[in-house]
Amino acid sequence: MVAYKRQFYPGSSVPARNRQRYMNPKVKLKKLRDVAMDDVVRIMGHRNPGEDYKSIHPPIEEGKEPDCPIRKLVVPIEGAKHGDRVRYIQFTDSVYFAPISPYQRAWMYLSRYRGVDTGTLSGRQIIEVRERDLEVMAKEMIDNETFDPALTGIRGATVHGHACRLDEHGLMFDGWQRYVWDDEKKEVVYVKDQVAIPLDRRISVGKPAAMSDLKKRTTIFRADGVDMRDDKEVTMYGLRIHKLRTLGGYQPWKVKGE
């Protein structure tokens, strides 16, 4: 059998290349900002900074686990070792050339991280992990190039806005206004946590990127950016799946040579 090199995603257009980069765990994503860990914890709102992690079971090292071959096989992540609760962070990505979109987030999460549960919806992507691992991942995801202060929202509930027009400052609409535009610093500042409970301090997540930069970073195919149909390989991959699942559904004998 031929040893294939994992391609991650077909195509050679800018969005296709970005999809490949974000999914490839060997690619170290660029760090664009540094939001303090305590501030990440505040925005998520699951615990107060400095507070102990609550646990739902005793540490695995205490040896109270049942005798199970799978448990012996799988190396637990840090949070699982300590018996942490499972907590979440949820991102909303604007259709206006956000650096990444929910479906690619799912691919990226599953390709890069262990011990996560993720769910995709049209405009948002939730990731559920043991608390202390979640905090590390959340900081990575807020700091790196998949996040843009204006076009990515950290929203635990009421995520509406990903397909709305941007506001006059170029920010994605949020009915709960968890983040506001700081006109003096030209930065985006969080004033509420992800479920809109007011924060006791303003947390800056930095300056939004320019649209020209975002168009180079995005994974989104758009008619006014890179049209998916202009990338031959991506189009053929979509058509092939469409053909195979259609035929597979009602005339499977016609599927030949695949």
Place this chain on the structure above:
Amino acid sequence: MTSNSAPAADYAGVPLPEVQILTNRLLNADTVERVLNALDVIPGIRQINMTGESIPRNINSGPAKGLPNNHTEHKVIHVGGREVELRYLVGGFYIELEVEDEEELDARLEEIKAACNENIEHGYTLQVGRYSKYKPTLHDYRSA
């Protein structure tokens, strides 16, 4: 969105032209105030309806349910000396015009475009047509 303080305009009974203005960006409350005040002085405007994305007064779900939303754009603006409570981040205007002929319509359109060009920074699309009901239909006669 219509003003709370003003009664809804009666049906004209005839399909008066309506100007639909959809902005490329959702507008801040201050911009809406400026646009409306610029439109307010134009003669022949029968009514202006606005639409956009809803901004709740209180957080309406989740753990923070019931807390005041404190959205900076949910506020009272002053249009032509009257107070209008904005409950939306406005992204569209429907301006009903009372005009006699096409010539008058074109003149009004030019004035509306001038008002918009001056106040809407990120651009808009403008169309003339009829976008809302102007006479009772079957729906208006159904029993409750």
